[in-house]
Amino acid sequence: MNLFNKNHAYGFVSKFFHWIMAFMLIGAWLMGNFHGDVGSWKRTFIITHYTLGIIVFILVGFRLVWRFKNITPKPVKKNKWLNFVSNSVFTFFYSLMFLMPLSGYIMMNFRGRSPTFFGYKIPALFEKNVEWKKFAYETHEILGIILLVLFIMHVAAALYHHYVRKDLTLKRMLFFK
Numbered sequence: 568m569n570l571f572n573k574n575h576a577y578g579f580v581s582k583f584f585h586w587i588m589a590f591m592l593i594g595a596w597l598m599g600n601f602h603g604d605v606g607s608w609k610r611t612f613i614i615t616h617y618t619l620g621i622i623v624f625i626l627v628g629f630r631l632v633w634r635f636k637n638i639t640p641k642p643v644k645k646n647k648w649l650n651f652v653s654n655s656v657f658t659f660f661y662s663l664m665f666l667m668p669l670s671g672y673i674m675m676n677f678r679g680r681s682p683t684f685f686g687y688k689i690p691a692l693f694e695k696n697v698e699w700k701k702f703a704y705e706t707h708e709i710l711g712i713i714l715l716v717l718f719i720m721h722v723a724a725a726l727y728h729h730y731v732r733k734d735l736t737l738k739r740m741l742f743f744k
Contacts, residue, residue, distance in 0.1 A: 568742070572637045576739050581637065584630045585740055588623060588664070589718075595619035596715065617671070617682040621689070624668035627661060643734045656717060656724075663714040670710055674703035 571578040577585075595616055602612035642650050672682055672689070679695030681688045693699075728736035738744065 572640055574638065574641055576640055578637070579742075580633055582740055582742055584626065584633065586742075588626055588630065591619045591623050591626075592664070592714070592718065595623065596711065599711070614683055614686075617675075618684055620668040620671050621682065621684045623664055627664045631661065640739060643728070643736050643739070644732070653724075656721060659713075659717055660721070663710055663717065667707070667710050667714060670703060670707040674700065674707050677703045 569576075569578045570580050572581055598612045598616035598619065602609050602616065605612055642653070673693060675682045676691040676693035677696045677700040681691045683689070725737045725740075728734050729738070
């Protein structure tokens with residue numbers, strides 16, 4: 568398997584970024600949404616949620632650099648509408664993977680707290696602000712819902728390509744044939 572993308576296939580690094588970020592997003596979503604239901608594990612869930620969010624934030628930068636330094640495989644089939652949707656979802660995904668951790672960080676600041684990253688507190692850029700705390704929380708929630716919907720649509724589209732269109736779209740992102 569090549570490290571770099573080819574005209575017809577994604578390379579190892581692109582696949583690695585894709586799958587590791589997918590699992591981190593799932594983990595961050597689960598930890599963020601169910602930390603209230605786990606009793607004594609609540610603090611662990613919250614700290615893991617912060618840590619995964621920060622890692623996703625960092626990886627988005629690396630992933631974008633990799634994407635722009637590398638070629639992007641051509642679409643499996645030429646369909647202007649599907650390519651437009653694919654490119655739009657890509658833009659929304661990357662924007663949300665950047666904005667979600669940022670909004671979480673700002674929300675924590677407005678709550679008068681600093682998130683931790685592997686046990687280290689990240690300094691706050693904003694002071695505690697009761698008025699803005701609710702807005703920041705709601706923004707983080709809404710972005711999370713939008714990201715979840717896009718994620719589900721992305722999985723559904725991959726399955727549609729694999730089972731209905733019977734093309735190689737999904738297989739190009741897998742590590743095995």
